Amino acid sequence: MDKNNIPKIEKELKKKTKMVALVAPSFITDFDYPSILTQLKKLGFDKSVELTFGAKMVNREYHKQLKNSKKLLIASTCPGIVETIKLRYPKYVKNLAKIDSPMIATGKICRKIYPKHKTVFLSPCDYKKLEAQKSKHIDYVIDYEQLGELFKKHKIKKSKDKKLFDKFYNDYTKIYPLEGGLAKTAHLKGIIRKDEIKSISGIKKVMKFLDNPDPKIRFLDVLFCVGGCIGGPKTTKKLTIAQKKKKVLSYLEKSKKEDIPKGKKGTLEKAKGIKFTY
Numbered sequence: 001m002d003k004n005n006i007p008k009i010e011k012e013l014k015k016k017t018k019m020v021a022l023v024a025p026s027f028i029t030d031f032d033y034p035s036i037l038t039q040l041k042k043l044g045f046d047k048s049v050e051l052t053f054g055a056k057m058v059n060r061e062y063h064k065q066l067k068n069s070k071k072l073l074i075a076s077t078c079p080g081i082v083e084t085i086k087l088r089y090p091k092y093v094k095n096l097a098k099i100d101s102p103m104i105a106t107g108k109i110c111r112k113i114y115p116k117h118k119t120v121f122l123s124p125c126d127y128k129k130l131e132a133q134k135s136k137h138i139d140y141v142i143d144y145e146q147l148g149e150l151f152k153k154h155k156i157k158k159s160k161d162k163k164l165f166d167k168f169y170n171d172y173t174k175i176y177p178l179e180g181g182l183a184k185t186a187h188l189k190g191i192i193r194k195d196e197i198k199s200i201s202g203i204k205k206v207m208k209f210l211d212n213p214d215p216k217i218r219f220l221d222v223l224f225c226v227g228g229c230i231g232g233p234k235t236t237k238k239l240t241i242a243q244k245k246k247k248v249l250s251y252l253e254k255s256k257k258e259d260i261p262k263g264k265k266g267t268l269e270k271a272k273g274i275k276f277t278y
């Protein structure tokens, strides 16, 4: 997969290829909800789905593994972390969770629910492009900057329509792009003590920890960018991390009040038969 998927995506849109947009909750740093859903539709996407259900399925695997093993587990949801560990800390490769990221998990679910659609991930960073390249479940990736450019190029303005995601609603995992989002949503109470969990965002701090690890820690929930994915290099530079965090939290609160039809919710049935580990 090339780093720049725009020409290919535009070609697919022109051909009216059925495509599903995989939207991570960090989108809210750069786009409005629910406006983005109408905008994606106008751009030519047939479906838009949330990554939050994929995150829930990923969480279930973390829960299971932390329950059944005492060895240090390092979250592998962020490809920036995975690549850094492979390159700089090979002794920790064995500790990386062999669990899909929410992007890959959602890609797998989409292959089941929308088998004829191409999957397009909307990304806050380039690392996700590398991760997608290695997966057969994601066909294209465009980052938030590129998506903003596409909306501009095709003169697609913000919309007041109340469109909903087509599928896979799950509210509480909307905090996944924040530091500690995984640990806070994986229902780890009673599985592992609080002081055995360390959540860190920002690669400098992560490396500092890995250089001088605390042996008490059993779960390292780490993200490459400062603040988490809300600090991704392809997210807007116009807002501070604190402002972006506020947007995610307010998106979560609003979503909790939304009346979502049952068919649009992320139910276990939709992921039945899919393996989220490797």
Ligand code: SF4
Binding pocket: 077, 078, 079, 080, 081, 124, 125, 126, 127, 128, 223, 224, 225, 228, 229, 230, 231, 232, 233
């Ligand atoms: S933390 Fe940064 S590098 Fe990692 S997935 Fe999120 S945006 Fe990408």
